[in-house]
Amino acid sequence: HIPRNQSKTSSSLLAPQRAMSQANLALGGELHSARRNMTAKAQTAGHQQSHTNAPENPGRHRVLRVDVTLSPRDPNAPGQFGRPVVVPPGKKEEADRRWKEGNFNVYLSDLIPVDRAIEDTRPAGCAEQLVHNDLPTTSIIMCFVDEVWSALLRSVHSVLNRSPPHLIKEILLVDDFSTKDYLKGNLDKYMSQFPKVRILRLKERHGLIRARLAGAQNATGDVLTFLDSHVECNVGWLEPLLERVYLNRKKVACPVIEVINDKDMSYMTVDNFQRGVFTWPMNFGWRTIPPDVVARNGIKETDVIRCPVMAGGLFSIDKSYFYELGTYDPGLDVWGGENMELSFKVWMCGGEIEIIPCSRVGHIFRNDNPYSFPKDRMKTVERNLVRVAEVWLDEYKELFYGHGDHLIDQGLDVGNLTQQRELRKKLKCKSFKWYLDNVFPDLKAPVVRASGVLVNVALGKCVSIENTTATLEDCDGSSQLQQFNYSWVRLIKHGEQCMAPVTDQGSLRLQPCDNRDSKLKWLHKSTSGFRPELVDHIVFENYQQLLCMEGNFSQKTLKMATCNPMEPYQKWKFEKYYEG
Ligand code: UD2
Ligand code: MN
Numbered sequence: 001h002i003p004r005n006q007s008k009t010s011s012s013l014l015a016p017q018r019a020m021s022q023a024n025l026a027l028g029g030e031l032h033s034a035r036r037n038m039t040a041k042a043q044t045a046g047h048q049q050s051h052t053n054a055p056e057n058p059g060r061h062r063v064l065r066v067d068v069t070l071s072p073r074d075p076n077a078p079g080q081f082g083r084p085v086v087v088p089p090g091k092k093e094e095a096d097r098r099w100k101e102g103n104f105n106v107y108l109s110d111l112i113p114v115d116r117a118i119e120d121t122r123p124a125g126c127a128e129q130l131v132h133n134d135l136p137t138t139s140i141i142m143c144f145v146d147e148v149w150s151a152l153l154r155s156v157h158s159v160l161n162r163s164p165p166h167l168i169k170e171i172l173l174v175d176d177f178s179t180k181d182y183l184k185g186n187l188d189k190y191m192s193q194f195p196k197v198r199i200l201r202l203k204e205r206h207g208l209i210r211a212r213l214a215g216a217q218n219a220t221g222d223v224l225t226f227l228d229s230h231v232e233c234n235v236g237w238l239e240p241l242l243e244r245v246y247l248n249r250k251k252v253a254c255p256v257i258e259v260i261n262d263k264d265m266s267y268m269t270v271d272n273f274q275r276g277v278f279t280w281p282m283n284f285g286w287r288t289i290p291p292d293v294v295a296r297n298g299i300k301e302t303d304v305i306r307c308p309v310m311a312g313g314l315f316s317i318d319k320s321y322f323y324e325l326g327t328y329d330p331g332l333d334v335w336g337g338e339n340m341e342l343s344f345k346v347w348m349c350g351g352e353i354e355i356i357p358c359s360r361v362g363h364i365f366r367n368d369n370p371y372s373f374p375k376d377r378m379k380t381v382e383r384n385l386v387r388v389a390e391v392w393l394d395e396y397k398e399l400f401y402g403h404g405d406h407l408i409d410q411g412l413d414v415g416n417l418t419q420q421r422e423l424r425k426k427l428k429c430k431s432f433k434w435y436l437d438n439v440f441p442d443l444k445a446p447v448v449r450a451s452g453v454l455v456n457v458a459l460g461k462c463v464s465i466e467n468t469t470a471t472l473e474d475c476d477g478s479s480q481l482q483q484f485n486y487s488w489v490r491l492i493k494h495g496e497q498c499m500a501p502v503t504d505q506g507s508l509r510l511q512p513c514d515n516r517d518s519k520l521k522w523l524h525k526s527t528s529g530f531r532p533e534l535v536d537h538i539v540f541e542n543y544q545q546l547l548c549m550e551g552n553f554s555q556k557t558l559k560m561a562t563c564n565p566m567e568p569y570q571k572w573k574f575e576k577y578y579e580g
Pocket of ligand 1: 366
């Protein structure tokens with residue numbers, strides 16, 4: 001009996017916050033007509049591109065408005081201008097049936113134009129921003145496995161139609177051993193009309209991480225720009241990304257990821273001021289910068305947002321810098337965790353991760369991966385995360401293990417980590433503590449769960465150590481002998497030693513610590529979860545013995561006894577508890 005938290009590592013990316021999601025969904029709603037008005041304006045602007053050089057700013061120009069879809073082939077086509085689409089009544093069954101091909105509305109994706117126009121959702125001021133005339137070129141790398149035909153095509157068209165051609169060195173489509181026939185001959189044929197598109201076919205399933213590396217190896221541009229294969233790049237998306245990399249090659253630039261609705265295929269904008277963050281055990285998420293912080297610091301909608309971590313799929317990085325960093329850990333499999341790895345690596349080894357509000361790309365967020373995993377999906381993601389934790393998190397990895405304590409008990413074979421650890425040393429990267437202090441100060445990350453004296457609630461006496469044996473004494477907060485830490489992986493530590501039951505005698509004593517030894521693990525249970533200040537009953541139950549720690553008043557000792565929630569001598573409390 002090892003209490004296993006339900007696995008908390010997630011295996012699909014959640015969409016960022018959308019304040020207007022409801023309004024957006026409401027057909028004919030106010031927002032909808034506002035959108036139509038905007039689009040009409042955009043349409044009159046026609047093909048006009050602002051090549052205007054700013055005379056007062058030599059060497060720079062206004063972001064190019066490259067968008068040949070401003071006057072689309074068929075303005076009335078379904079989904080045009082990013083409008084929501086409704087499945088016709090007679091087609092519901094077909095649409096339902098086809099959903100699983102991509103875990104989104106594939107029927108509608110096929111219905112709407114592959115080169116549809118979308119609303120220019122950039123904040124005011126973006127169109128007027130200046131970028132350098134001599135921006136570096138980029139290779140677009142798009143990996144896919146069994147991607148939906150129309151979604152893949154729309155991704156490619158959006159890059160071709162909305163990027164200044166001279167900046168796109170090539171578009172590399174990396175086929176990660178897809179099984180679908182249409183992704184073979186048909187795709188070659190279709191893409192042959194675009195000289196810049198190259199298809200790279202992998203001979204076996206690499207997973208997206210190693211597929212991206214294969215793409216990088218074949219890229220000839222100065223900057224690598226990674227994209228998922230179900231995106232729509234918005235107007236002016238590319239130059240602001242490349243500008244950041246141009247200004248500092250150690251900046252990794254991410255667009256704002258907007259939402260292509262999986263049900264109606266509408267293009268929806270997202271709230272401003274969202275940072276990429278994570279919560280334990282390393283789940284990626286978005287966190288909005290509180291309005292008072294925005295106000296106090298005078299943060300503008302167009303201001304770049306520094307992010308503790310990136311979502312993973314969409315970013316530009318200087319190619320030589322990517323290699324300097326040792327790329328991704330090639331030991332990461334299939335999907336997941338690589339965004340954490342690259343983010344920690346970038347920040348801790350001298351770079352920065354930014355979201356650029358003037359660059360916006362839509363992405364179809366799905367509830368589940370539509371492709372199969374070669375091995376168990378959850379285990380794959382967890383294994384990747386363990387690799388990341390072991391290389392980058394230092395002492396904080398206990399928080400990761402503690403929030404998903406199945407992770408450490410599973411005895412996952414995570415492979416060899418020597419190279420990754422060597423790399424970290426070679427690059428002289430900073431500590432995770434530095435990262436927390438400087439990049440992600442709002443992450444709750446106390447290194448232990450609880451600390452201080454350990455009091456028996458009924459007796460008012462404290463655990464003390466006498467020659468490695470645990471006894472009960474009058475409490476003395478200043479005595480080293482009474483100091484304990486309760487670690488995230490549930491060890492009761494006294495310095496470097498750990499509390500363990502003595503099997504024959506039922507007493508307790510210190511032993512060398514071992515994070516994986518279930519005999520050393522104590523479940524600090526209470527009737528109201530882990531909120532000691534609210535608790536009426538807290539026991540330490542040993543993982544292995546299923547017995548509880550009990551104070552023995554007459555002998556001033558501790559013993560192991562059958563757990564009994566009514567037994568006052570089994571109630572214990574630490575001096576301090578920490579939120580994490
Ligand atoms: C997010 C990222 C994704 C990746 C992932 C974590 C965004 C928008 N998306 O999940 O890029 O960082 O988190 O790993 O930030 N693919 C392959 N081979 C595989 C599996 C996937 O080529 O074995 C392709 C897939 O077709 C897609 C891309 O990799 O184009 C990302 O996969 P996803 O869309 O399933 O990931 P997503 O968006 O849920
Ligand atoms: Mn995706």
